[in-house]
Amino acid sequence: MIQSSETTLAPAPVEVQKGWGGQSVKRKEDKRLLQGEGVFVDDVKRHGMGYLHFVRSPYAHAHITRVDVSAAEAIDGVYGTLTGEEVAALTDPFFQISSVPGANIKDFSLAVGKVRYVGEPVVAVVAETRELARDASELVEVDYEPLAAVVDARVAQDSDTPVLHDDAGGNLMWSGLYSWGDLDAAFAEADRVVKIPELHFHRFNSTPLECDGALVEYNRGVSQWTIHTNNQFPGFAAIMMGPAMKVGLDKLRFVTQDIGGGFGNKITSHPQLVVCCLLARKLNRPVQWTEWRTDFHLSMSHGNERWFRDTEVAVKDDGTLLGFRTKALDDAGAWLRYEPLGGVIWAQVTPGMYRWKHIELEFTQVATNKAPVSPNRGYSRMQHLWFTERVIDIVARELDLDPVEVRKRNYVRAEDMPYTTPNGCVYDSGDYAAMLDLALGLVGYDSMEARRADAKERGKLLGVGIGSTLDSGTNNFGQSRLINPELQFSGNNEVATVKLDIFGEIVVTLGTTPQGQGHETTAAQVVADILNCSVDDVHVRAGHDSYWNSHAGFSGTYASQFAVTGLSAVKGATEMLAAEIKKLAGAVFGGVPAEALELADGGVRIKESPDAFLPFMACGAIINANNAGLPEDLDVTLNCRYVYRPPFEVPDVETKMGNLTLTYACQVHVAVVEVDPETGAYEIVDYAAVDDCGKRINPQIVEGQVMGATAQAIGAAVHETYEYDEDGNLLTPNFYDYHVPHALDMPPLATGAIESPSPFTPLGTKGMGEGGGAGIHAVCAAIQDATGQIVTDSHNPYQRVWRLLQEAKA
């Protein structure tokens, strides 16, 4: 049952902003999308293009003993093929982020000699039509010598388990011990040690409705590829692809326009893009690749599956949390791609929202014969935050304390902000307890016992659960050195260019690759406020083109950062432009100082004599086309590029201390479920999502992100899972078996907001949108409350709930 949502603002005062910022300006990108005039990657066509189809492995683990493409190539209309052998000859293996042993694996864009998961691309075929490419791919002969598969990370390192990557000497890819504070002292001080043998965070992803794709053109004259794609982090794709293809990054031009959802899942398409590039060059024609849904489920970017084992929690009898130790075992699937960054990203939120000081986590990542993982909305923090939340509710149950009280007793307090965590991260601002009160109020927590009784009368078990999480945004890429000290990455950056064109058009170019986050709108709001004009006068270019020069090493849209990195770059560039406009006008007006000028009504004027007015059109025309007689030393281009660089230090690789992210948006979600005790089926009957992401440039867009993250969390908690059988076959390869929420599945939703501006960002904003997976935990906790049984898995389909109820009976 779906019900409309209402936003409730916190009683805490929310600063009313002047101007465009802070208003729910209607999105500029909507018109084209509503008319079917967006340009998504599969909409891009070129004369003479060929369609690419991948031959994929039917085995989870096998040697490739023979590949024969002759029958496929013999078909009329087939343009050509590419095999793993060719790839190995033409390219180097992709650069590995990992230190040893993961550093030693050899990852090519097609399987070379061996396949390691069902669906792995083995051969690519290009033909005149989509259908023909698939027909021909069926004629490619591949002989396999099947090997035993490993699908359970818990046995991956056993001596009798088959090894995926001989180069790594085993299935261990990366491990590291994180230890902060004094664990021995914490456990000595504890009244109780709560032991949790095993918790499991399941494998799923956000399944953007548009799958991956590309249209790649090769310009032979200048040896340069133009890659029209929906990859959401071209900067990362470039640094992976350039060295592998042995070309400079300038030879790889990335172009995106509209992207049909990303959620992190479209970061790691670089192997497929390399195949498209090699074939575009080999066949001397544009190559088009569209990934279909089953391909996506089989092979693209699953979220990290993680086990938390042998957890011990040191607590006082009153529920004060002192510390914990645990062993995190992460299942990377067959290739590392973006991994093992998940092995450190979680540390951005090491203590969750709590004040415990002593934490030890042994992180181990292994390879299995499953699809490779990659970032997924809430990447790596979500798994860890689910774990910390699970610990809270299990501790509360063991100590017979109220989960609300345990949270409030241990939350980082508003007066502690900015708060430095045991590992040196700095939580910038927030009032977690106030958010919890707001969320509980939205679901009518005070009357919950009456509702519980009412549900019982109807034969249902009611449960209430809380999920409180952080959405850490704006990465310090220096944290990659905790994975591999050799890596030369640190800090972060984003670029924007703002210019006045010849007719006075205000043109904004972003480095980001939005996938629905409304960047064109929010960027225009920031620009309009500075130039004192209408958002309608600001033209933000749709999409991304690395040739626009609005592109930095970390450009892209990922990891909750646009409101900080993107908009700060826009702010910086626009302020530069405003200063230049004043400089120009000052010269035109005959030496008027900038302080005496103001921007207004689409131009610049002298404050004291507003009739002295130079419209933007005149400014643009003078600089671009009518500049004779301007003072020689007038340093004005009206084309301003600004790189925003957040203030970061390189973390200490020995102590693993450092500030890993700049901002911490916060979510508190509360779910109310009713369980049918006979079947285990349950319905979420009430839901509240409260979010604090600092200053909101566009509250409606922010709320939209909160809603989307909520829906994805509910889907993951209840139905969405990538399940494999023991032979490594994916059992949920499509939307028939992988059930994502439909309109009828959505609960009534109440949203709430608090604004705690970040003291660390130019606009007081915080990155947001990932939602931290609060909803996954809220549902788990509600099921624990309803069934009275400890929930140990992040995924609770009806069958598992029924099983819990059976255990309760027994």
Place this chain on the structure above:
Amino acid sequence: MLLREVEYAKPGSVAEALELLAANDGARALAGGQTLINVMKARAASPDMLVDLNGLDDLTGIELAGDGTLTIGAMTTYTELMGSAEAKARPILGEVCATIADVQVRNRGTIGGNVCSNDPTNHLPPLMVSVGARMTIAGADGEREVSAEEFFLGVYLTAVGPGELLTRISIPAGKKDGFAAVTLGADGTCIANAAATVNGSVRVALGCVDAVPVIVTAESADGVADAVRAANLEPPSDVHASSEYRTHLAEVLATRAAQEASAR
């Protein structure tokens, strides 16, 4: 996406359709296509020829006879049945059709296609068995009629043989029916279902537990759970439900369907 090559024929009459099916070994009838086209997209089936039954008036229409018997043309869509005044004579039919998939699928998908595909997770096979439907099958030698119980033979297998077509389904008068299902979410893939009809005693047809609907009978709804247990079901395990869970659901859903039927 991307089907294998296939021939397409659009016959003008049932007779012509039968001829096409008889003359081409690899031909298959195309009804609403909401299952078959999907199977072909996966290339899990690749008929040589599709014989499109859309537009054949002889296969459409819903008639209500004086004795309350409903006759439903095989190419009747779920949406047509839901909107049919005649079909309200047996209310459960429209009610169950309204829970199948979604608007778009109900607009194209047909009653005949649903039963002929006999996917064990479909809603209509158990319902047809519980209401005592009779299927009319046309072939080169004319028409024959089989009961729903005889109609469903195995997974994706029915009494409709090569060169034959299901033309219509007749359903006797009645009102005391019930249906219960557990699906993924509000409207997703079915995990288990049960259809019940009270006609003196209670007759329940269980779906998703075997290749064909399993029938259990009891004196009243109270006895249904015991009857299901006595049936010693051995349903398949899959990613959505273990055999044990399905067995349990069958018992619960059979009882609920029987209670609903008894209460009408």
Place this chain on the structure above:
Amino acid sequence: MDVTVTVNGTTYERDVEPRKLLIHFLRDDLDLTGSHVGCDTGNCGACSVIVDGVLVKSCMLLAVQANGASIETVEGLAEGDELTPLQLAFNEHHALQCGYCTPGMLMSATALLRENPSPSEDEIAKALQGNICRCTGYWNIVEAVKSVAK
């Protein structure tokens, strides 16, 4: 095979393979790329179009089956630059983020409102059950449709 269809008032005649799905015909042969593909099992509804007044998923229909039909797609909703009240409501209520599911959502909602100009929230959700959105959680979409209900 020869196929003649009228899409948004324009008649097209093309020679197509019988195996071609209507969605590929619209997108690849007629360059009407507003309708999208989001799955390969008929679940997502991004390809929803109206064929002879009936809402269907164009990935579960062969192009040859649409021979002679009149088809409505998202490109035909607005009159030139004039968005329909439903399209405007989607903008007003932030009922789209990435916009990929939006064409199918609009076609499903259009079909609903023709049949039932005053749908309840529950009827709206039922009408959209065959359209998957992964960005919005549906709340704002339902809100948008409700706002134009009579």
